[in-house]
Amino acid sequence: MTISHEQVEHIADLAKLDLTEEEIATFADQLSAILASVEQLREVDTSAVPPTASVLPLSNVLRPDQVVASLPTAEALANAPDAAADQFRVPAILDESP
Numbered sequence: 699m700t701i702s703h704e705q706v707e708h709i710a711d712l713a714k715l716d717l718t719e720e721e722i723a724t725f726a727d728q729l730s731a732i733l734a735s736v737e738q739l740r741e742v743d744t745s746a747v748p749p750t751a752s753v754l755p756l757s758n759v760l761r762p763d764q765v766v767a768s769l770p771t772a773e774a775l776a777n778a779p780d781a782a783a784d785q786f787r788v789p790a791i792l793d794e795s796p
Contacts, residue, residue, distance in 0.1 A: 701729040
């Protein structure tokens with residue numbers, strides 16, 4: 699499958715890119731080569747290959763959760779620009795009118 703200059707210009711327009719004629723020609727060739735590779739991959743028989751999320755064996759590398767004392771409220775709010783009732787106060791961002 700080949701990508702035309704018009705298709706590259708359309709894609710560039712959607713991406714808000716201003717491409718030169720030389721860049722359009724280069725991208726048309728490169729995108730056509732990518733699509734040819736994808737078409738070649740589609741011809742490979744994968745019926746005997748089970749679906750997988752990853753080709754690598756995965757294991758959890760995170761440490762187990764540990765219960766620790768939390769930061770005291772007063773210390774957590776010490777540098778807050780505005781606090782009330784042991785909570786951070788922030789400006790409203792939603793319009794509450796119906």
